[in-house]
Amino acid sequence: MSRTILRGRVLSFHRAPQDLDDTESYLYLADGAISIEEDKVVAVGDFASADLAGAQVVDHRPNLILPGFIDLHLHYVQSQMMAAYAGSLLEWLNTYTFIEEQKFSQQGHADAVAVEFYDALIRHGTTTAVAYCSSHPRSVDAFFAEAQCRNMLMVGGKVMMDRNAPEELCDTAQSGYDDTKALIARWHGRGRGLYAISPRFAITSTPAQLEASRALVAEHPDCYVQTHLSENDAEISFSMELYPNSPDYTGIYEDYGLLGPKTLLGHSIHLNHREVGVLAETGAVAVFCPTSNLFLGSGLFDRDRLMQNGVRIGIATDIGGGTSVSMLRTLDEGYKVLQLRGQRLNPLASFHMATRGNAEALGLQETIGSIAPGRAADLVVLDARATPTMRMRRFETLIEELFLLQTMGDDRAIAEVYVAGARAKSTLGGL
Numbered sequence: 001m002s003r004t005i006l007r008g009r010v011l012s013f014h015r016a017p018q019d020l021d022d023t024e025s026y027l028y029l030a031d032g033a034i035s036i037e038e039d040k041v042v043a044v045g046d047f048a049s050a051d052l053a054g055a056q057v058v059d060h061r062p063n064l065i066l067p068g069f070i071d072l073h074l075h076y077v078q079s080q081m082m083a084a085y086a087g088s089l090l091e092w093l094n095t096y097t098f099i100e101e102q103k104f105s106q107q108g109h110a111d112a113v114a115v116e117f118y119d120a121l122i123r124h125g126t127t128t129a130v131a132y133c134s135s136h137p138r139s140v141d142a143f144f145a146e147a148q149c150r151n152m153l154m155v156g157g158k159v160m161m162d163r164n165a166p167e168e169l170c171d172t173a174q175s176g177y178d179d180t181k182a183l184i185a186r187w188h189g190r191g192r193g194l195y196a197i198s199p200r201f202a203i204t205s206t207p208a209q210l211e212a213s214r215a216l217v218a219e220h221p222d223c224y225v226q227t228h229l230s231e232n233d234a235e236i237s238f239s240m241e242l243y244p245n246s247p248d249y250t251g252i253y254e255d256y257g258l259l260g261p262k263t264l265l266g267h268s269i270h271l272n273h274r275e276v277g278v279l280a281e282t283g284a285v286a287v288f289c290p291t292s293n294l295f296l297g298s299g300l301f302d303r304d305r306l307m308q309n310g311v312r313i314g315i316a317t318d319i320g321g322g323t324s325v326s327m328l329r330t331l332d333e334g335y336k337v338l339q340l341r342g343q344r345l346n347p348l349a350s351f352h353m354a355t356r357g358n359a360e361a362l363g364l365q366e367t368i369g370s371i372a373p374g375r376a377a378d379l380v381v382l383d384a385r386a387t388p389t390m391r392m393r394r395f396e397t398l399i400e401e402l403f404l405l406q407t408m409g410d411d412r413a414i415a416e417v418y419v420a421g422a423r424a425k426s427t428l429g430g431l
C-alpha cells in the first residue's frame with residue numbers, strides 16, 4: 001500500500017480551547033509528519049521520528065497543516081448570486097434568490113453550478129459543507145454526484161417550500177415528502193454523502209409541510225435536519241402570524257418535532273430566554289453566519305449568551321447571503337460581529353470552530369475535523385505569507401500567525417488542499 005508523508009507544521013484540536021494559554025486543547029508540531037494511507041491518516045508525530053520507509057514525502061514547510069475547513073450552512077444554488085443588492089432578508093429572497101433558484105429546474109444548469117461550487121470550496125480550503133439545494137430534486141442529484149466524483153464528505157438536501165414563493169419553486173407537502181424520501185434512498189450514506197431534511201423556514205412551509213417534515217425526521221433519525229431560525233425581525237413577525245399558536249419562532253419547529261442534536265439552525269440571532277433553553281435542552285445547533293448577518297443587516301449573533309446557556313454552536317458562510325466562500329473571511333467577520341457585542345473570539349477558538357467544532361456540531365468528530373490516526377485525510381495547508389501585505393505583518397507566535405490568517409487571509413492563503421488523501425487544489429489548474 002502506498003504511503004504519503006506530509007511534512008510541515010501541524011495544528012489539530014482535541015477540544016474547544018478555554019483561552020489562549022490552553023495548550024492542552026490542541027496538538028502543535030513545529031516539524032510534523034502526517035502519514036497517509038489511501039484516504040486516511042495513519043500516524044501523526046514529529047518528522048524526526050517518522051517511519052519514512054517506502055513513503056513519498058511532500059514538504060509543506062514552513063506552512064501550517066490543519067484539518068480541512070467545515071462550512072455548516074450554505075446554499076450551493078446561490079453560488080452565482082452572491083453580492084445581490086438588497087436591503088434586507090425578505091426583499092433579498094423575493095427579488096433575487098427565488099428567481100435564481102428557479103434556474104435549477106434545468107439539469108444542465110445544476111450540473112454546471114455544482115462543478116463551479118466545488119471548485120470554489122476547494123480553492124478556499126473547505127473540504128466539507130452542509131448545503132441547501134433548490135426545491136428541484138435534480139439539484140440534489142447534481143450536488144451529491146459531483147461530491148462523489150471528488151470523494152468529498154458533503155451534507156445536503158432538497159429545500160422543501162410550499163408557500164410564499166413563486167409557484168415554479170413550490171412543492172407540496174406530499175411531493176416534498178415523496179421527493180425527500182426518494183433522495184434519502186438515493187444519496188444518504190452513498191459514498192461520503194449524508195442527507196439533511198431541509199424545510200426552508202416557517203414562512204415557506206405550511207403546517208402540512210412541517211407535519212410531513214416531522215414524519216421524515218421520525219422515519220430517518222440518522223439524517224440531519226436544517227432550517228433557518230430568527231434571522232431578521234420582519235421574518236420573525238411574519239412567522240408568528242403564520243403560526244399564532246406557537247409560543248415563539250423556536251416553538252414552531254419544536255411543535256413539529258424538528259429539534260434534536262442533528263438539527264442545524266441557521267442564524268439563531270434574536271432569541272428569547274425560553275428559546276435559548278429549548279435549544280440547549282434539545283441539543284440543536286445554532287449556526288453563526290457572520291458575513292451574511294452583516295450583509296443583510298440581520299443582527300449580531302450572541303455567542304457568549306448561547307454558550308453560557310449550553311447551546312451548541314457552529315459557524316458558516318451562508319453563501320449567497322454570505323459574501324465569501326472563505327472560512328478565513330468568515331472567521332474575520334465573526335470576530336468583528338462579536339467585537340460589536342463586546343465579546344472576544346480568540347484565534348484558537350475560531351480555528352477550533354471552523355474545524356473540530358463544526359465536526360462536533362455534526363457528530364462527525366471521529367471522522368473529520370482533526371488530524372489523528374483513523375481520521376479522513378481531509379486537510380488544508382495555510383500560508384500566512386501568501387500576499388505582500390500579509391508579509392508586511394511579522395509574526396512570532398502561533399497565535400499571531402492564526403490571527404493574521406483569519407484577519408487578512410483568503411483563498412490566496414490556501415497553499416494546498418487534500419481530500420481523502422489526494423491533492424485537490426493543485427488539480428484545479430488555472431481556476
Ligand code: GUN
Nearest residue numbers: 075200201228292318321
Ligand atoms: N431564510 C430562508 N431562506 C434563506 C436563504 O436562502 N438565505 C438566508 N440567509 N436566509 C434564509
Ligand code: ZN
Nearest residue numbers: 075228266318
Ligand atoms: Zn441560509
